[in-house]
Each structure stands twice: as C-alpha cells, then as structure tokens.
Amino acid sequence: MATGLSSNWKQLQAQIQAAPGPSSTKLSTKRKPETATDLQEAKKRRVEKSEGSRAGSSSKAPGRDSTKPMGVTQSSTVSRGSSTTVKPSLALWADDNDISSEALAEAYGLGVKRNAIMNTDKPRVNEGLAPNVELGKYVAMDCEMVGVGPDGHDSVLARVSLVDFHGRQVYDSYVRPKERVTDWRTKITGITPKHMASAREFDDVQSEIAQLVRGRILVGHDIRHDLAVLMLTHPTTHIRDTARFSGFRQYGHGPKPALRVLAKEILNIEIQTGHHSSIEDAKVAMLLFRRRKSEFDMEHANKFERLEGSSGKPKPKPKGGKKNKKR
Secondary structure (H helix, E strand, O other): OHHHHHHHHHHHHHHHHHOOOHHHHHHHOOOOOOOHHHHHHHHHHHHHHHHHHHHHHHOOOOOOOOOOOOOEEOOOOOOOOOOOEEOHHHHHHHHHOOOOHHHHHHHHOOOOOOOHHHHOOOOOOOOEEOOOOOOOOEEEEEEEEEEEOOOOOEEEEEEEEEEEOOOOEEEEEEEEOOOOEEEOOHHHHOOOHHHHHHOEEHHHHHHHHHHHHOOOEEEEOOHHHHHHHHOOOOOHHHEEEOOOOHHHHHHOOOOOOOHHHHHHHHHOOOOOOOOOOHHHHHHHHHHHHHHOHHHHHHHHHHHHOOOOOOOOOOOOOOOOOOOOOOO
16 A cells, blocks of 8 residues: 555656646745754744834824824924924814914913923024014013123123013124223123124114013013113013012022022023023023913012903002091
8 A cells, every 4th residue: 555655656746747837846846944043043033023013013002093193293383392292173273263372382381391492493693583573472581781881880782682482582683882882791791892793773673672572571580670771661560570579589699589590490401601691591581480470470460459461551549538547
C-alpha cells in the first residue's frame, strides 16, 4: 500500500512539474526553513506592529474622524499661544449675539491660566498704530520717561505703549520731547538720543492716544503718572490701577507695590531685569487685572456706589429735605 502511494505521488509530481502555467511555479516553490534569527525578527515586527496599533487607537476618540479638529483653537481674536479651545457652536453663538472676544475670554478665563498674554506677538518697536486694530472695552498703557530740567528730575514722555485685553500690541512709539533732555535715564529705559531720529512729535502721539483710550477702561500701574506726561485726563470711573488695588497691597513695602514685585509674586514672571519695556509692562498690568478682575470690579462698584456699565455719571442725591449732620 505504501509502495503504491509513493509511486502515484511521484507520477503526480511529474505531471505538475510538466504542466505549464502559474500553478506549477506556485506549487513547486518550497518554503525555506526558518532559522532562529528569522523567528526573532518576525516576533519583533509583530510586537512593534501591535504597539503602534495600540498607540494609534488611544490617541483617537472612538467614532471620531481624526482629520477633523475637536474644537476651534484659540486664535488671535481671543488669545494667541494658548491651548484652551472654544467649541465651534460657542464661537458661532458669540458672533450671532454680538458678544466680543473680550467677553468670551473673560467668561471662560481664556489665555490667563498660563500667562498666555506674555506669549503674544513680539514687540514691534516704534510701529505706531498697529494695522487692523479693533479695540474692545479694555486697554492697558505704560510709558517710559526721560528727565528734563537742571537736575533731570522732571519727567517727560519718551515712549508710550498700549495693548488690548488679550495682550496684543495696539500702539508703540518713541516720542520727541519738547524740552531739552538732561537725563536720558538709559540704564532704566534703554532710550538714547539716537532713538529720537525716528520718534514722533508729542502732539501727534497725544492725539492718537486720546482717541484710543476715549470711552474705554484704562488699565495700568500707577497710571496717573502716565496720564500726566501725556497731558491727558481720563475719568476715574474708567481707570483700573494695579498699584492702588487693595488686593495687591500686601505685596508692597509702603503705599504701593512695585510692578516687578507683583509680576513675580502673582504671575511668577521676571520683568525689568534689564531695560524696562513699556510694552511688557502694559501686558503685565493687563494680566494682573484679568487675574483679579472680579475683585477689581467689586472694589470699583463699592467705591463709586454703582454697578460697572452704567452711564458713568455720579449717582444723583436722593430727593427730599436736608438731613441733619451726625455729631
């Protein structure tokens, strides 16, 4: 029996090898025995493939197309450089209801938790008014001064910078003093006489700044000095001063804390390590304000006995007869 089977098998093999076509080649090809190295390589490829598959599946939510974004990443209209996202439905709703990016950022704290304001576009020194500016309700300002007079103790404007609620540069300009400068204070400001070659005239800058801050909430650190060198006034009801906010008083060694101290203690940011930058200082002031905005608003409301957003006029006295003074 075994001999007949062996004989028939030999005849079948001979017929297959003689027959033309692809089947003969396929069946006649013998697989080489796998060595130990081959087996190890095969096992390694299977492990790598399995790990890659697991990594890919964990990064994708089930049933979601990986080519589509999970949300609208915060753009420059909210705060550049932050990982916080806004759902498309929320962004569309805000647009449809005329809700500004400021209000959206305020409601959701976008761009504040990781000091994202400080990571916005690099300062464009002496640019003047930034192109395509659409300012909202808030603007922060800071100035750099130089000294005039016999001893250089009197201050005049030499540079002014403004940023918006999201820390984006709105305005920056060197300003040519009308008086002869006796102390450039270069170690502090970094300003030298050569910067005056491209500086703008004081009257032009003053006019542009007045237009930018008109009707807006002005944020700054000891802002009265900045307004003084600009020879401008601003309604007290529309000022938020980080130097005079009671919530920051604990960080001061005297009547008011320094901006660099607040930056370090509250934001964990080092500033003014070299020359001061009015753009950087304006950003820090805005970030400090946003970090404690609700407390700023409450203090403001208590101080002026009215809710923010009213006409801005002093609260009228109640009608009636004269009240007796308390003795």
